Amino acid sequence: MSAGGPVVIVGGGLAGATAAESLRERGFEGEIVVFGAESHLPYERPPLSKAVLLGDKSSDDAFVHDEAWWREHDIDVRTGSEVQSIDLAGRRVVTTRGEQPYEWLVLATGSEPRHLRLADESGKPVHYLRTVEDSLALKDALTEGARVAIVGGGWIGLEVAAAARKVGASVTVHEGADLPLFAVLGPEVAQHFADLHRDHGVDLRLGTPVTSEDLSDADLVVVGIGAAPRTGLAEAAGLEVDDGVLVDELLRTSDEHVLAIGDIASQLHPVLGRRVRVEHWDNAIGQGKAAAATITGSAEPYATLPYFFTDQYDLGMEYFGNVGPDGYDRVQTRGDFSGPFRAWWIRDGVVVAAMQANDWDASDATRESVGQAPPEA
Ligand SMILES: Cc1cc2nc3c(=O)[nH]c(=O)nc-3n(C[C@H](O)[C@H](O)[C@H](O)COP(=O)(O)OP(=O)(O)OC[C@H]3O[C@@H](n4cnc5c(N)ncnc54)[C@H](O)[C@@H]3O)c2cc1C
Numbered sequence: 001m002s003a004g005g006p007v008v009i010v011g012g013g014l015a016g017a018t019a020a021e022s023l024r025e026r027g028f029e030g031e032i033v034v035f036g037a038e039s040h041l042p043y044e045r046p047p048l049s050k051a052v053l054l055g056d057k058s059s060d061d062a063f064v065h066d067e068a069w070w071r072e073h074d075i076d077v078r079t080g081s082e083v084q085s086i087d088l089a090g091r092r093v094v095t096t097r098g099e100q101p102y103e104w105l106v107l108a109t110g111s112e113p114r115h116l117r118l119a120d121e122s123g124k125p126v127h128y129l130r131t132v133e134d135s136l137a138l139k140d141a142l143t144e145g146a147r148v149a150i151v152g153g154g155w156i157g158l159e160v161a162a163a164a165r166k167v168g169a170s171v172t173v174h175e176g177a178d179l180p181l182f183a184v185l186g187p188e189v190a191q192h193f194a195d196l197h198r199d200h201g202v203d204l205r206l207g208t209p210v211t212s213e214d215l216s217d218a219d220l221v222v223v224g225i226g227a228a229p230r231t232g233l234a235e236a237a238g239l240e241v242d243d244g245v246l247v248d249e250l251l252r253t254s255d256e257h258v259l260a261i262g263d264i265a266s267q268l269h270p271v272l273g274r275r276v277r278v279e280h281w282d283n284a285i286g287q288g289k290a291a292a293a294t295i296t297g298s299a300e301p302y303a304t305l306p307y308f309f310t311d312q313y314d315l316g317m318e319y320f321g322n323v324g325p326d327g328y329d330r331v332q333t334r335g336d337f338s339g340p341f342r343a344w345w346i347r348d349g350v351v352v353a354a355m356q357a358n359d360w361d362a363s364d365a366t367r368e369s370v371g372q373a374p375p376e377a
Contacts, residue, residue, distance in 0.1 A: 004030045005103020007295060008093055010083045010233065012036020014044050014281065015262025016108035017064045018288025020075045026296045032075045033100060035093070037082040040132060041067060046281050048135035049159040050311050054166060055139060059132045086237035088255050104295050107234055107245060107253070107260040108288070111227035111279060116151055118212055124149075125220045129156055130227070141220050144168035149218035151210050153180025155310055157224035158197065162312040165200050172203040172218070174210035184319075186328065186345070189355070192337040193312075200313055227279060229264040242266065244277040249301035250294045251287055259294060261287035270303045271371070276322055282307040305370055318363055321345070321353030321370040328352055332374050335359070342366060346374050 007023060009016040012034050020032050036042065043062040051057035070077045078095075085094045092101045113128040120126055127138045138160070142148065146169040150157045153175030164171045177183065179190035180197070194204055205214070215221050231241045240246040240254040244266030251259045251267065262284040266277040283306060290302035306322045315337075328345040335341040340359035344351045351374050356366040369375065 006031040006033060006101060007104045007106065008100055008102035009034045009106040009108060010086075010093065011108035011110055011262070012038065012040075012042045012077060012079065013108060013110045013262060013284065014042065014064065015110070015284035015288045016106065017042030018285050019106050019108065019261060019291045020077075020288075021065075021073070022289045022292030023295060024073045024075065026292055026298075028292070028296055030103075034075060034077045035081045035083045035095060035100075036077060036079050038131065039080045041065070041070065041077060041079060043132065044281065045130070046309075048132065049129055049156050049163070052132075052135050053139050053142070053160065053163040059136060062132070083233060086233060086258075088237050088239075088258070091257060103257065105258045106291050106295075107258065107264060108262045108284075109230040109233060109264055111229050111263040113223070114226050114228055116210075116223045116225055118210065119151055119215065119221045119223050122212060122215045122221060124215060124218055127220060127222045129160065129222070129224065138222065142167050142169050145170065147217060147219045148172070148222060149174065149215050149220070150222045150224065151215075152224035152226070153177070153204070153206070154184075154224055154226060155181070155308075157222070158193065158312055159310060160222050160224065161197055161202050162200070165202060165313075170203075171201070172205060172214075173197065174205050174214055176207070176209045178207045180204065180206070186323075186331065188331040188333070189343050192341075196313065196315060196337065227263070229277065229279075231264055234260065234264070244275075246275070249303070250299055251291050251302060252294065259291045261291045267302065270301045271305060272322060272324065274324065276306060276324075278306045278322075280306060280308045305367070307367070315357055316360070317355055317357040318366065319353065319355040320367045321351070323347075323353050332377055334375075344369060344374050349373060 042064045047062045083093045142164045148164045148169045150173045181190045234245045235241045245260035249270045263279045286304045293300040308319045328347045332344045341357040345353040354366045354369045356362045
């Protein structure tokens with residue numbers, strides 16, 4: 001497979017931007033075109049529910065590079081330009097403005113928030129959080145005394161809750177599971193997050209689905225009930241899709257000229273030995289780099305374990321690994337959640353996931369503990 005022809009990247013998010021940048025770092029000299037449906041240059045999303053929402057950072061700080069950088073690196077980033085279809089046999093994409101041939105196509109179309117009809121029909125101002133515009137609109141709406149109903153006690157719901165409390169809004173979080181973050185962390189550690197938010201004055205309503213009446217007193221509603229991978233384009237083209245675009249360890253799809261990376265990629269993971277689709281920042285970067293390696297012929301399997309971080313109030317935490325469908329037998333913890341804290345999820349005597357909270361010196365050791373015997377209790 002040659003590396004010289006045009007590389008077309010669909011999706012100007014972090015994964016697509018990293019793939020383009022890494023191609024140049026690897027000495028790829030051919031044409032690179034990045035199509036981005038949004039009107040912005042590629043940017044990172046984590047600050048949108050943290051520093052940007054809190055007003056600590058401008059949304060400009062979230063940009064991966066400024067316009068001059070893309071120009072200097074001869075990467076043609078076409079903002080406001082949506083790819084409408086892919087012709088796999090003819091190796092070209094069709095956009096709102098015409099056609100573009102490719103030698104290699106990298107799909108990095110990301111995900112979009114799942115909608116909640118009950119909220120959309122509530123008659124209240126309803127906020128979802130995915131884009132710069134969403135973040136700035138929500139920031140304006142979060143004011144002292146505002147009654148904010150958050151539907152979903154996942155990462156985004158809880159980060160918004162923390163930001164809203166910081167400005168003095170009154171916050172209720174509605175979560176159908178018995179604890180926030182229950183599905184990811186399990187009851188042992190999820191309980192600590194519940195306590196953290198209650199200690200900061202959040203009214204957590206758990207274990208029952210939200211109703212229209214629950215939203216009736218709110219001034220605004222924030223919905224954070226997860227995101228769906230944008231796989232429509234890949235599916236319509238005839239690529240293999242099953243909760244994500246199916247890719248191998250080199251990020252190759254069922255078509256040998258097409259790769260998929262970031263939130264949409266359901267990858268056969270060489271270390272985990274099964275498919276994973278990871279909706280996290282680090283995965284967008286790692287798979288972007290790995291796609292560039294595949295295109296330039298160095299074939300480096302993407303084997304990094306899933307990694308995630310969050311900031312809520314004064315808590316900063318990192319989580320490494322993936323418990324997966326087989327679950328865990330027990331959780332071992334060290335320290336107090338209000339200070340340095342660590343946790344290990346263990347199955348069959350092996351750590352399958354690990355986290356540190358407010359213990360940044362332990363970051364490397366926490367990562368390295370995954371796949372090993374648990375540390376001394
Ligand atoms: C508010 C928020 C906070 C987050 N915080 C964290 C965090 O703290 N830690 C963490 O690990 N992860 C976090 N994430 C997740 C992380 O941001 C994502 O995993 C990451 O953005 C995925 O990158 P991506 O490039 O795959 O997709 P995206 O960032 O979604 O980018 C995809 C881009 O493709 C464009 N696109 C889609 N279809 C087309 C088309 N047909 N033509 C052209 N362009 C198209 C979209 O408009 C979009 O701009 C957060 C996400 C959000 C929304």
